[in-house]
Amino acid sequence: MSPAYVLKRILLIGYTLLVVSLIVFAITQVLPADAAVMMLGENATPDALAALRAKMGLNDPIWMQYLHWLSGVLRGDLGVSMRTGQPVAPAMLEALGRSLLLALFSITLMLAVAIPLGIVAAVRRGRAADLGVGFLSYVGVSLPEFVTATLIVLVLAEWLQWLPATGYVPLTEDPLRGLKHLVLPVLTVSLILIAHVSRMVRSELVDVLHSDYIRAARLKGLSKRQVLFKHALRNALLPTITIVALDVGYLLGGVIVVEEIFALPGIGRQLIVAIQARDLPSIQAGALIMATTYAIANFLADIAYAWLDRRIQYD
Structure with a gap:
């Protein structure tokens, strides 16, 4: 990967974020909210409101x-929150860290389970293992997030009482309790991701195993293990990287239901609270931070492409 390509991608990310900032700022300007009224309250005098609008440049x-x-x-x-009166950046970045922690654990568990399931389904195509993986994948895709979360809470928290149902404890304060509180949301998100990725790995691996270069590798006398893991799997995982990069955006903004059910104070939940309170600086900051994280995730996915397939060269 050439330095010129890296610089080009960084400039493209900057341009993308500039466009996102324009869109986010324009949307927040049309929301039915007066920043001065939100900060001083509806009982503020007209003189106080006028003075604050002049101070804030409204x-x-x-x-x-x-x-x-x-x-x-x-x-x-990133401004000052109208709801709390505190700087927005520290609160949003702290919430982002919690969401990224959930994303990291969920993606790690998903890859550890989905890739082996996809391999088994592809190698045993049409057999019981393939049908079983396909059935579980369809069930996982069809169940909404709140249904999956509710079932997991009922089984593991209510009936078996193995884990706490809700709440969040920072890992820096108590690692063991923190991990216990993360298990249920991680399981919920991972089950949804596993259903998607296992089918993707299975489909791509089946296509790769029927390609010409795999037949040539078999004719050279390579073992099934070498053909599968050294040649077929690396190429079959390329589309999976795209799915994982897209899942980062989903995990940051699309798991609001999961964060709400398990009372996890992530950035998605913070953004919902900001929208409900018409907290314009928090809305702007949350949307921009999520867009930045998503853009970086896609850039890292391109780097992973080149690492998995040496034929891919970015000039």
């Missing part, structure tokens, strides 16, 4: 407000 043209906000973002200042 009377300036929209383009000037955007440039002022963008300059703050570039300095790392």
Whole structure:
């Protein structure tokens, strides 16, 4: 991977985030909320509201407000929350860390289970193992998140009482209790991801095993294990990397239901609270942080492509 390509991708990420910032800022401007009223309350006097609007630059043209906000973002200042009166950046980044922790554990568990299941289903195509993996995958895809989460809570928390049903404990305070609180949300998200990825691995591996270069490898006398793991699996995993990169975006913004059920204070839940409270700086910061994380995840996926398949060269 050439330095020119890396620089080009970084510039493209910057351009993408600039467009996202424009869209996010434009959307928050049309929300039915007055920042001055949100901060001072509905009983504030007109003079106090006018003074705060002048201080915050709310009377300036929209383009000037955007440039002022963008300059703050570039300095790392994402504004002050209208709901709490505290800086937005530390709260959102802390919530992002919790969501990334959930994503890391969920993706790790998903890869550890989905890839072997996909391999077994592909190697034993049409047999009982393949049919069993396919059935479980369809069930996992068809069940909504809240149904999967509810079933897991009923079985592991209510009936067996092995794990706490809700709550969050930072791993830095108590690693054992923190891990116990993460098990149920991780299982919920992982089951959903496993259903998607195992089918993807199975489908791609079946196609690769019937390709010409795999037949040539077999004719050379290579063992089944060498053909499968050294040649077929590396190429079959390329589309899986795309799915994993897309799942990062899903895990950051699409597991709000899971975070709500298990009372996990991640960035998705923080964003919902901000929308309900019309907290414009928090909405802007949350959306921009999620877009940045998603863009970086896709960039890392491209790097993983080149690592798995040496034929892929980025110039």
